Amino acid sequence: MNLITADAVVKDFSGHRALNRVSMEVPEGSIYGLLGPNGAGKTTLLRIINQITAPDEGAILFEGQPINSDHRSQIGYLPEERGLYKKMKVGEQALYLAQLKGLSKSEAMKRLKIWFEKFEIGDWWGKKVEELSKGMAQKVQFITTVLHEPKLLIFDEPFSGFDPINVNLLKQEILQMKKNGATIIFSTHNMASVEELCDHITLINASETVLQGEISHIREQYRTSRYLVTFTGDREKLTGGLDSRFELLYMEENGMGQKATFRIREGEGSGDLIRNLVEITEIKAFHEILPSMNDIFIEVVNDASKKN
Amino acid sequence: MIIRREYLTRIRKKSFLIMSILGPFIFAAYVLIPMYFATMEDKEEKTVVVIDDSKLFTQYGPQGPSFVVPETEYLKFIIIEGVSLETYQAGFDETGYYAVLFIPSNILASESSLIYSTNQTSIEVTGYIKQSMEEEIEHLKLASHDIQDIEQILMEVETSLNVRNIKWTKDGKTQESNTGVIMGVGYLGGLMIFFFIFFFGSQVMRGVIEEKTSRIIEVIVSSVRPFQLMMGKIIGVGLTGLTQFLIWIFFSFILITGLKAAFFPELNQTPTEQVVSSDLFDSGAMNPAGQAMMDEELDMVEEIFTSLKSINPAVMIGSFLFYFIFGYLLYAAMFAVIGSAVDNETDTQQLILPVILPLILGIYVMLSAMNNPDGPLPFWFSMIPFTSPVVMMVRIPFGVPWWQVALSGSLLVGTFIGMTWVAGKVYRTGILMYGKKNNYREIWKWLRYSS
Numbered sequence: 001m002n003l004i005t006a007d008a009v010v011k012d013f014s015g016h017r018a019l020n021r022v023s024m025e026v027p028e029g030s031i032y033g034l035l036g037p038n039g040a041g042k043t044t045l046l047r048i049i050n051q052i053t054a055p056d057e058g059a060i061l062f063e064g065q066p067i068n069s070d071h072r073s074q075i076g077y078l079p080e081e082r083g084l085y086k087k088m089k090v091g092e093q094a095l096y097l098a099q100l101k102g103l104s105k106s107e108a109m110k111r112l113k114i115w116f117e118k119f120e121i122g123d124w125w126g127k128k129v130e131e132l133s134k135g136m137a138q139k140v141q142f143i144t145t146v147l148h149e150p151k152l153l154i155f156d157e158p159f160s161g162f163d164p165i166n167v168n169l170l171k172q173e174i175l176q177m178k179k180n181g182a183t184i185i186f187s188t189h190n191m192a193s194v195e196e197l198c199d200h201i202t203l204i205n206a207s208e209t210v211l212q213g214e215i216s217h218i219r220e221q222y223r224t225s226r227y228l229v230t231f232t233g234d235r236e237k238l239t240g241g242l243d244s245r246f247e248l249l250y251m252e253e254n255g256m257g258q259k260a261t262f263r264i265r266e267g268e269g270s271g272d273l274i275r276n277l278v279e280i281t282e283i284k285a286f287h288e289i290l291p292s293m294n295d296i297f298i299e300v301v302n303d304a305s306k307k308n
Numbered sequence: 309m310i311i312r313r314e315y316l317t318r319i320r321k322k323s324f325l326i327m328s329i330l331g332p333f334i335f336a337a338y339v340l341i342p343m344y345f346a347t348m349e350d351k352e353e354k355t356v357v358v359i360d361d362s363k364l365f366t367q368y369g370p371q372g373p374s375f376v377v378p379e380t381e382y383l384k385f386i387i388i389e390g391v392s393l394e395t396y397q398a399g400f401d402e403t404g405y406y407a408v409l410f411i412p413s414n415i416l417a418s419e420s421s422l423i424y425s426t427n428q429t430s431i432e433v434t435g436y437i438k439q440s441m442e443e444e445i446e447h448l449k450l451a452s453h454d455i456q457d458i459e460q461i462l463m464e465v466e467t468s469l470n471v472r473n474i475k476w477t478k479d480g481k482t483q484e485s486n487t488g489v490i491m492g493v494g495y496l497g498g499l500m501i502f503f504f505i506f507f508f509g510s511q512v513m514r515g516v517i518e519e520k521t522s523r524i525i526e527v528i529v530s531s532v533r534p535f536q537l538m539m540g541k542i543i544g545v546g547l548t549g550l551t552q553f554l555i556w557i558f559f560s561f562i563l564i565t566g567l568k569a570a571f572f573p574e575l576n577q578t579p580t581e582q583v584v585s586s587d588l589f590d591s592g593a594m595n596p597a598g599q600a601m602m603d604e605e606l607d608m609v610e611e612i613f614t615s616l617k618s619i620n621p622a623v624m625i626g627s628f629l630f631y632f633i634f635g636y637l638l639y640a641a642m643f644a645v646i647g648s649a650v651d652n653e654t655d656t657q658q659l660i661l662p663v664i665l666p667l668i669l670g671i672y673v674m675l676s677a678m679n680n681p682d683g684p685l686p687f688w689f690s691m692i693p694f695t696s697p698v699v700m701m702v703r704i705p706f707g708v709p710w711w712q713v714a715l716s717g718s719l720l721v722g723t724f725i726g727m728t729w730v731a732g733k734v735y736r737t738g739i740l741m742y743g744k745k746n747n748y749r750e751i752w753k754w755l756r757y758s759s
Contacts, residue, residue: 047526047740050530051530052529053740073531075530077527079526079527079530082523083519083522083525083526083527084527085518086522097527100531100532141527145527
């Protein structure tokens with residue numbers, strides 16, 4: 001079951017097209033990554049899902065139904081440009097925002113206490129937002145986003161502006177929310193967090209979808225047939241005895257032993273490489289080098305811009 | 309929720325409290341200070357030298373020659389004889405005198421005299437001299453006709469007519485009213501609406517800008533519709549304003565009754581006065597006791613109160629609230645649009661001007677309406693929704709046909725609904741636009757684009 005379906009969404013701004021027939025299916029209970037370089041149209045898509053702006057063509061479905069105002073309370077949105085009322089007190093503000101999302105005052109109060117304790121910010125309740133640092137305000141804003149425990153959470157660049165400790169705290173929370181059944185869409189440039197958290201991704205470049213799917217499939221798709229081998233033994237013998245079907249790309253030695261990277265020609269299996277290596281050296285470890293999302297991102301985006 | 313937040317955060321501000329308390333004083337100061345300055349007399353003693361070639365204005369007494377125009381406390385005259393104007397001009401600066409009044413010998417025929425001075429002579433001095441000399445010349449001319457007992461006849465002819473306005477009310481009673489007081493009430497009402505619209509309208513605008521610059525707008529409009537946010541803000545600010553006004557009225561009432569007690573203690577002892585004043589603030593009901601007070605010797609203060617009573621308080625307060633609220637709503641929607649179109653307050657100037665122009669125009673028409681409340685100009689401007697709140701207020705105390713009020717009112721409400729609809733559309737686009745200086749052409753594009 002898809003929680004969110006975007007169907008050929010088109011959005012034009014005066015003069016240029018921000019989204020060109022972008023489709024996306026976000027399965028319930030998944031973490032969905034929305035990737036793309038700056039200005040690709042990620043934020044526009046997220047705003048359309050949030051009903052802040054309307055698409056010019058196409059449609060957004062929420063649990064199979066065309067999305068409408070009643071769905072607002074089931075969505076929590078953390079925009080890229082963070083903002084709170086500067087002159088308002090933290091606690092009052094959090095209460096206000098929670099009540100806008102349909103929580104009762106007492107319920108909001110109860111949940112806020114738990115969250116404030118969890119984030120160790122209980123003593124900020126009576127402070128004005130303008131007295132907080134940027135990172136502190138971000139924490140408050142994160143809490144206000146998730147407080148009403150919506151079915152869908154949308155984070156636009158959730159990790160920007162946080163220190164590594166808080167990034168980890170945030171990741172834990174996001175995973176916890178997934179475990180509790182929430183669906184999460186987030187956009188980011190931080191590819192490491194994508195690998196760590198996301199089940200699916202859509203990569204948008206210049207208003208178009210250029211890559212989409214489950215993250216494991218994508219990495220499979222972009223595998224480059226490279227293998228990293230840790231071995232002990234004579235290096236001369238290794239280079240001398242290597243079959244011509246395999247190419248030695250790189251070799252280094254450090255305290256842990258010697259490492260070499262091989263590439264297999266197309267059509268060959270990794271088993272043949274192992275058999276070959278066993279004859280000429282002692283293998284301590286052997287594993288495939290899968291491309292990182294970072295590499296894939298750069299490759300896809302560069303390819304796409306070459307085409308244009 | 310939005311209304312509550314807008315209301316509560318504003319009411320809790322210190323400035324709200326301060327304004328609430330100081331408001332009546334400031335308002336009173338605005339009215340009184342110009343009056344004080346206007347009536348303040350020049351306290352500097354001035355001596356005017358008179359060269360009277362006609363000899364008509366010179367009296368010869370035991371102390372030598374003196375000017376016929378009586379001296380005042382701050383204005384003295386010295387008659388100088390046998391000196392020509394030219395010789396006096398050369399050494400005038402050293403004398404320390406204020407001015408030289410030259411009366412030519414043919415003054416009766418030419419009817420002009422000259423005042424020489426190194427500085428610009430003040431209007432007060434010139435006016436005083438002019439008026440006194442005119443009287444004197446009139447006397448001289450009359451005397452030349454040689455009519456017997458002319459002075460006495462003149463005294464008898466002189467009349468000061470006191471015209472009192474009596475209105476016939478529908479139930480056959482008569483009411484005395486004073487045009488000046490009625491005008492004052494209308495003027496005050498119109499002016500209050502003007503200030504209210506201007507002050508709280510721009511608060512709406514600032515509120516929108518604040519949300520925009522703090523970027524919280526995106527969070528809010530993902531929770532509620534932009535239109536709800538806009539209306540919530542407008543209504544919240546409006547309620548703040550109403551609260552403030554109620555506080556002002558309350559304070560002013562206390563202030564006025566306090567002052568009245570301090571300055572006119574004898575009034576409080578007459579039972580009619582109490583009836584009239586309580587009547588005025590309580591209800592629109594006419595008190596028969598008030599009618600009985602039609603007395604030639606109506607005291608000024610009492611006259612004001614009876615005049616106030618001739619304005620039906622229910623109609624007055626009702627229409628005031630109506631124009632007050634809808635005028636505000638109409639303009640607040642426009643101010644919200646401006647707020648949504650800019651990134652910071654400094655960019656608002658050029659966009660505000662077209663919006664406040666009709667308001668200021670309304671004030672001017674209001675001033676002219678005070679002289680002729682039923683003329684074509686006030687009529688049309690009290691129909692146009694952008695000026696009607698201000699202009700109609702000054703017309704209503706004089707009595708306006710009900711169909712005009714109804715027409716102007718429904719036009720206003722209609723325009724308000726239309727304007728809010730338009731504003732909602734523009735607002736929705738505007739609040740998410742950053743980093744662009746927008747003009748009205750751009751706003752027009754948003755309007756068409758989103759529809």
